[in-house]
Amino acid sequence: MTTLDLTPAPGAAPLPRMVLAQAGAEMRGMLRNGEQLLLTMIIPVLVLVGFSLAPLLEVPGERIAYVTPGVLALAIMSTAFTGQAIATGFERRYGVLKRLGATPLSRTGLMLGKTLAIAGVEIVQVVLIVAVALGLGWRPELSHGPVGPVLFVVAGTAAFSGLGLLMAGTLRAEATLAAANLVYLVLLGLGGVVFPVDLFPAAMQGVVELLPITALADGLRVLLTGGSPFPYQELLILCGWAVAGLVLAALTFRWE
């Protein structure tokens, strides 16, 4: 039998160590979950390959140049919104958030860990999608350098995270699961991911253009196809969603 030194030696670890540990655990969890992988990796890659190879739609310009930014936006949404909402909803339901609250990891630390894990998964997604797209003949033209797309990914992640946490912190876990998947599918169809928004009736266009997924897809599309001017309006829309979502989530989130 192992003898353990149980004499008290309490103390919290330094914050960075706690945050990194939490981020690592969350990231492994996301990359190991089959349903999450379906939403974050498999569907985006299938959409990318399918819509760039098959002449399913009339799109402006080269098909791969049009579809890749949309798929990147879809990937960001799948991780920051769908995956995060579902995972956090069930963590709340299973008392994990409550249990973590009894450890030295603060709520701020937990949120930093989650954010870092999402960033980690997004890097994997972007590498995968860009590799497949390049293989399919994608030749991006960066009109405002690499900072522009990164800025959009960060703003988009913040916007989707806010909405995901808003959902996870207020609805029941099962309701979050259903709603988050539904929103994913609806926004995949509506949000300018692969179907150009100007195919929709004019009245609908005005609304669709205000959606975070449309703002992210359109913004990335401008920046990755050598377009100008800089898509300030889209960035503003994303920042608006980010502020509203995160503030509302912070105000309404129930930890158990």
Next chain:
Amino acid sequence: MSSPAVEVVDLVKRYGRLTAVDGLSLTAESGAVTAILGPNGAGKTTTIEICEGFRRADGGTVRVLGLPPSRRELRARVGIMPQSGGVPPAMRCGEWLRLVARFHAHPLDPDALLDRLGLADQARTPYRRLSGGQQQRLSLAAALIGRPELVFLDEPTAGMDPQARRSCWDLIGELRAAGVSVVLTTHFMDEAEKLADHVVIIDRGRVVAEGTPAELTGAERQLRFRARPGLNLDELLKALPAGSAAKESPAGHYIIEGEVGPELLATVTAWCAAEGVTAEALSIERRTLEDVFLELTGRELR
């Protein structure tokens, strides 16, 4: 004497119209094992979760290591084992313990702790695939990994098989020997009797009795036996020394209380012979906490 590990005074907690904790006071001494014993619904979890900072009291004061339970610095100093759950279902046993270890400055070695709790072979098993007793053991491990000075264990042995239960008791004994203060809840009276320095019996949100197990059960012993139901005990009582008591509870089970010694034993067996009955399973026992609870509340503990 050092200041108490936990001090609860006049605690009140209501859920809507139900008063789950109703003016409860208790003190858990530093370095001791304190057991909160009571039937389901007595308010054990409510009380302990208020001490852990999870629920807010509607009245009274609570001090944990001298601080209000909401204080952040307590998170590192106090280990908790919730009544159930708290672990992500897909997370592997070893992974969870290593994660919680990373939150602490001087944690125990996760592998050694898993080994000690008989979970070494489950290190790579996801939490949801563990048996109930294994889940409890992992939860206990997570409460101890940070080398806390105080631990709250909410029904630590619920769902454990007898062997796991015994090894859990041993571990709690080791905690006490290492100077850790332990506050646990249980509805097993033998657990409270065996482990605790101090037992607080609660029912319907109130303390009905408290003391050391010996104080609560008293020095008195009982003579128990089984025989055919419905024997007339009046004759026996006349023959017994004054101050003795005899009762049948439940039918066919007889309990004699008083100065239990050779004389009383002889009187009882003589009476049985006169009645023409054979006393079965005759034994001399101490009063148990179960008996104390029944006396105080008129109800069974479980």
